[in-house]
């Protein structure tokens with residue numbers, strides 16, 4: 271049996287958890303390749319116009335995998351850190367089932383339901399039951415996978431805190447969803463541009479989710495989406511340690527458009543630039559905007575020392 275894992279959406283949050291889980295169980299898997307233009311174009315064929323870019327990318331990765339494996343792993347996650355996720359994450363199974371109805375593909379369904387205690391473990395337990403894997407083996411695989419994921423997250427977070435404390439370079443906090451900033455086609459070119467401009471990009475997504483979501487409550491008690499809360503909380507926590515903030519959003523994202531507007535209004539004293547990416551030109555034209563923004567940050571820092 272070969273499981274196909276789409277390199278899209280929550281893969282960028284849970285890569286270690288999922289791959290280690292399958293590794294421990296000795297289940298073979300393939301991960302779709304890095305996103306490229308062809309994957310986006312293929313994914314767009316399954317989507318209506320109003321679909322956001324990350325979902326088009328996700329559809330493109332499923333399309334790539336559809337005839338290369340026995341099952342395609344489709345995770346559905348309703349809540350994170352006790353807050354709801356965007357509707358797109360809750361509709362994933364139905365979305366894929368419907369978009370690929372003409373094809374004979376089997377979906378390996380992973381379903382984290384509501385606010386239940388141990389919902390992550392329960393989702394893996396159910397998946398093991400479906401695959402007829404012994405309960406004890408599944409539990410062990412989950413524990414090992416969880417540990418690997420937690421170590422990885424801790425390492426990333428501490429690494430960045432170290433940069434924040436010690437780097438003398440211009441530091442920009444990048445607020446972008448994991449699947450945007452982690453994607454080679456979408457986020458990586460922006461990070462490369464920032465590095466070329468001799469700045470230190472700090473990825474908000476890499477800070478501890480639980481701590482960030484809690485911190486976000488200081489800014490808004492009502493913001494509904496967990497992953498946006500994560501980014502907002504990181505900004506609230508580290509706002510005094512960075513020179514500026516870059517908001518990266520993909521067209522047309524409802525949660526980002528509301529949250530980003532709130533951030534711009536709330537953090538009036540911090541230089542902020544918003545970059546909106548779409549399926550057509552992705553990062554085209556971004557370089558000039560980034561250069562001007564970094565010029566402003568350099569000027570600001572220079573003047574604050576005079």
Ligand code: SF4
Pocket residue numbers: 322323324325356357358359447520522523524525526
């Ligand atoms: S949060 Fe925005 S970008 Fe992410 S899946 Fe939802 S609509 Fe798409």
